[in-house]
Each structure stands twice: as C-alpha cells, then as structure tokens.
Amino acid sequence: MNGGVALGVSGLRYFQSLPEGAHRTPPLGWWIVKYHDEERIFLPRFDRDAIRTLSDEFGLPVLTESGFDPSDSARQEYFFTSPAREALRQWVISHPRLAKAHATCDTYLRRWYDRAIFEARALSP
Numbered sequence: 754m755n756g757g758v759a760l761g762v763s764g765l766r767y768f769q770s771l772p773e774g775a776h777r778t779p780p781l782g783w784w785i786v787k788y789h790d791e792e793r794i795f796l797p798r799f800d801r802d803a804i805r806t807l808s809d810e811f812g813l814p815v816l817t818e819s820g821f822d823p824s825d826s827a828r829q830e831y832f833f834t835s836p837a838r839e840a841l842r843q844w845v846i847s848h849p850r851l852a853k854a855h856a857t858c859d860t861y862l863r864r865w866y867d868r869a870i871f872e873a874r875a876l877s878p
Contacts, residue, residue: 782796
C-alpha cells in the first residue's frame with residue numbers, strides 16, 4: 754500500500770478506500786492521496802496535529818468527503834507557499850546542473866525550476 758505520489762496533485766485525506774478488485778481492504782486512517790481518492794501512502798498513528806504539520810510543511814491540502822478538493826493548480830500553490838518550496842529552491846541553488854537536468858520533470862509541479870531560478874536571482878545580492 755505504501756508508495757509515492759507527486760507534489761501538485763496530492764493531498765491528505767482520512768478515509769478507507771474500496772478499490773475495485775482489491776484482495777484486501779485498505780485500513781481506515783490518514784492517507785496521502787493522488788487527486789482525491791487514489792490512496793498512495795498510509796500514515797499509521799498520525800493524528801490531526803501530525804496531519805496539520807505535514808500539511809503546513811509540504812503544502813498538502815487536507816481533503817474532506819464533503820468536497821474541499823482544490824484544482825491541481827490550487828494544490829500547486831499550496832506547495833509554493835510551504836517551507837518545502839524554500840528547501841527546493843535551496844536545492845536548485847546547491848545543485849544547478851542536476852536541477853537543470855530535471856527541469857523538464859514538471860508535469861505535476863509546473864515550472865518549479867523556472868520559479869526557483871527566478872527567486873534565486875531576485876534574492877541574490
């Protein structure tokens with residue numbers, strides 16, 4: 754059940770999914786999901802405080818059954834206002850060639866490289 758999910762299309766949700774044809778039912782609890790209901794990473798023993806911290810640090814919106822399901826572009830903006838965005842900017846500065854090599858890998862977090870470079874230039878003395 755544990756795996757990965759790209760930033761920009763992910764969120765946090767408390768639920769128990771019922772995937773078609775599953776051999777076993779996934780546990781009820783907090784998940785990092787892709788889109789709204791594609792469970793990717795189960796977060797056992799996470800309580801609301803831990804979820805709020807994870808949400809704040811990585812810009813992951815908390816999704817609810819009643820419908821707070823931001824668009825992909827809104828989810829990206831959550832990331833770009835998080836401390837993780839600053840860490841990504843610092844990584845780009847520290848590893849310019851590696852960052853440039855991965856610059857086209859922006860399907861879900863559009864223009865992350867361009868934004869990091871722009872911000873780095875704007876903040877340099």
